[in-house]
Amino acid sequence: MLSFNGMVTFPKAANIREALAVVPVGRLVLETDSPYLAPVPHRGQRNRPAYVVEVGQRVAQEKGLGEDVLAAVTTANALRFFGMVSADPAPGAP
Numbered sequence: 172m173l174s175f176n177g178m179v180t181f182p183k184a185a186n187i188r189e190a191l192a193v194v195p196v197g198r199l200v201l202e203t204d205s206p207y208l209a210p211v212p213h214r215g216q217r218n219r220p221a222y223v224v225e226v227g228q229r230v231a232q233e234k235g236l237g238e239d240v241l242a243a244v245t246t247a248n249a250l251r252f253f254g255m256v257s258a259d260p261a262p263g264a265p
Contacts, residue, residue, distance in 0.1 A: 199248060205217075227242060
């Protein structure tokens with residue numbers, strides 16, 4: 172698994188988005204890295220877990236997926252990673 176946080180939303184973080192482009196969505200999870208690295212538009216504020224929405228929006232945009240699809244896939248990935256469901260790849264993962 173490879174996780175992406177608020178840095179993926181930073182304008183100058185093209186290198187992070189380049190890495191994102193090669194990660195299969197079946198191996199992708201999202202995080203906020205609270206309390207640091209708040210995503211745009213919350214830069215300069217204390218980060219919160221609720222800001223994972225902005226991370227997901229940007230990742231979905233970069234991957235060309237609907238936000239609902241990305242949320243379902245990354246949730247399934249996280250559950251698999253933490254051993255809370257079977258180890259099969261996320262259903263419907265592109």
